[in-house]
Amino acid sequence: xxxxxxxxxxxxxxxxxxxxxxxxxxxxxxxxxxxxxxxxxxxxxxxxxxxxxxxxxxxxxxxxxxxxxxxxxxxxxxxxxxxxxxxxxxxxxxxxx
Numbered sequence: 001x002x003x004x005x006x007x008x009x010x011x012x013x014x015x016x017x018x019x020x021x022x023x024x025x026x027x028x029x030x031x032x033x034x035x036x037x038x039x040x041x042x043x044x045x046x047x048x049x050x051x052x053x054x055x056x057x058x059x060x061x062x063x064x065x066x067x068x069x070x071x072x073x074x075x076x077x078x079x080x081x082x083x084x085x086x087x088x089x090x091x092x093x094x095x096x097x
Contacts, residue, residue: 003041005034005077013037017081024063024082037080040070048096058096060088 010030014021021027027036040061050056056078059070067088070080083091 001075003038003072003075003077005037009077009079010034010037013080016079020082024066025068033080036068037070037077040068040080041072041077044070048091051095051097058091 007030010033013033014027014030018027021033025036027033041059043061044059045062045067046060048058048060050058053073055074057072059072061068061070063082065085067083067085068080069083069091071078
């Protein structure tokens with residue numbers, strides 16, 4: 001399946017989550033963000049479907065004790081952000097199939 005990553009979504013991700021992405025992954029530019037998001041989608045550590053909305057999927061890449069979570073609705077990337085192991089466990093028990 002082909003996924004769409006809009007420029008405005010990449011800008012949103014950098015605006016909202018850029019500090020974490022810069023500190024943890026070293027992402028500085030939108031092109032770097034696009035590349036890592038594509039890589040996570042194509043080679044996730046895990047992938048899950050939302051239990052409340054089957055059109056939403058979560059693609060995760062493990063980063064030691066953290067996770068990069070890429071959220072896709074339909075065939076479009078909605079957002080991406082870093083989550084802790086605590087958040088991962090909450091999602092695993094209450095949000096993901």
